[in-house]
Amino acid sequence: MTDIIQESDASVQSALLASQTAQTPGEYMRAMGKRIRSGDIGTLPIILGLVLIAIIFQSANQNFLTPRNLVNIVIQMAAFAVIGYGMVYVLLLGEIDLSVGYVSAVGGVSTAILLRDSLTNPALSWMDWWNVIPIALIITTAIGFLHGFIITTFQLPSFIVTLAGLLAWNGVVLMIVGDGGTVNVQNPVVRNLASEVLPPIWSWIIIGLFIGLLTLLEILTANTRRKAGLRAKPMPIIIGQLVIMAAIGAFVAYIFNINRALTDAAPPQQGMPVIAVILLVLLMALTFVAERTRFGRYVYAVGGNKEAARRAGIRVERIRVLVFMISGLMAGMGGIILASRLKSVATDTGGGNLLLYVIAAAVIGGTSLFGGRGKVVSALLGALVVASVENGMGLLNVSSGVKFVVTGLVLLAAVIIDALSRRSQQTT
């Protein structure tokens, strides 16, 4: 094995092989280093980015790294991550969905307005959060279907169709919100979705379950593979990963459980936000679909080589429509989370930086704009970066001019990294 690896030290192939054949954590780390040198930088930009962000904002404002603010960042990132999960699927196809900002607004606004009207209009009195949320999600999924249908039927670039969508759904939001300008979210369940926390013990249970499940799956897979005589991830590496995840998880749970109340006299505020649990559950479900099912495989295949997918008998157009539906669904969820966080929707809901933040989140996390490369988790990691920057700038009270420039630069940096790593991945 090792002689193969040494043959051509710089090549992408040998770097990948090295990480597949590594037997000990030490070998594994060396293989990672080699992959990074070969241009396969993985999550490195995120880690470096987060460290840099922490240093810059903490030195400018002592409140940045307080437990209270860190939990704020989690709540702030939720909508970016959820909409970003859908965006990852779209980017995997090699397409883009520019409409997600205002489609999310359609989701948030329909939720807020239906709940408001259910209080006054007897015909709507049967409505409550548990049926209004599905209705809003069906609406935004249908919007995604419409985009996908138009793109595939008329063979149009998704860029143009969703740009039209961006404008049109903005208009729809303006029309439904109407002259009032703002609709408050009164329903307590929706209102508290973004701010509700679980009792402190649950931070440990949920994070423990999450890490335990991931590790259990790794061990089961490794065992079945070994029994089948295939190369399997060695136990020491699985344990090494478990230790790292457990350390991060314990730290996060610890932070969640520190009392965040501003004064000692105030009732204690501590525990894991419900929204963080939602992020983890969606992450697992969408990662399963992307990486463990035929449908997910076809999404990657279409993004990698549409013609090859077609010749393999994959119904390419159907896959594309389904992905735009996923994008609409996730945008709807993100919109409801945003409405909950802001406790209201308004005519400008879904506008501003939202779309750029979502795209930036997916791309910073390592999903390629060129299609076929990426993971659902990249939206979560990227959203953490984006929300940290947004939050930090908010603490520093910078002008919106500066905010726009910084956001633009962050997105630009992400796509440059994407383009460079794509170039280094190509052989011959």
Place this chain on the structure above:
Amino acid sequence: MAGSLNGRTPLLETKGVSKAFGPVQALSRVDFDVYPGEVIALVGDNGAGKSTLIKGIAGIYAFDEGQILFDGGKVNIHGPRDASDLGIEVVYQDLALADNLDVVANMFLGREWTQGMPASTDSHEAPTGISRFARNLMPLSEIEMEKRAVSTLDELAVTTLNSVRLPVSSLSGGQRQSVAIAKAVLWNSKVVILDEPTAALGVAQTRQVLNLVRRLAEKKLGVVVISHNLHDIFEVADRITVLRLGHKVKTYIAKETDQQEVVHAITAGQVSSVPGMTQ
């Protein structure tokens, strides 16, 4: 027809197939046959109709006239799926691999094994109680697929591949060609058609692929190779069919002819009135 093959039935046979693209007559009443266990080369100048012939067989175009026989019986091929259901697999010149997916994923693309359905290499997916929609959301049977991919590559003695879990983008040209061929063979195929399999390869990799082509024939498959490289063709082919301007010139038996005669047929085109074997 080509009675030199001991009166056996051809695996695949076209009888008088034609295809016009508007005013261009790409194929005119071409007879072509493939026997199990042989490599037959399809040669001709640019535009001779080679790709059109195999695309018709593969179900990408419909022929205007003529018949396709498979195992002696007349068949209708209306699309790529029909061809692969019969056991006809084509390795296109552009290979049609998804670069971002690994070797296993490419070999099974479009026909992945999932939990809850029998792992079968019949190109025709057996009906199960599970709907197609549900099947697309079932967990993939990665381990079974990987084992099968490895054993197929082993059977073909493809030894240059260090791991079947590498993305195809990291493979060399010869490795990719091997993967594309192994993909075609995986599905209990009976006829494998290769369009210019060595066009982009260096000397060593060309050798590997030609060896692989011979091994397919040893496994009793019918192998059709399109190539412009006469040297390669004489090395690997049992018979050579020459097309010129959409007409079949002749089918030569490789041992009984030489490069000069074939070149003459390709360029000058002495159309023999009785297409078929040479004696």
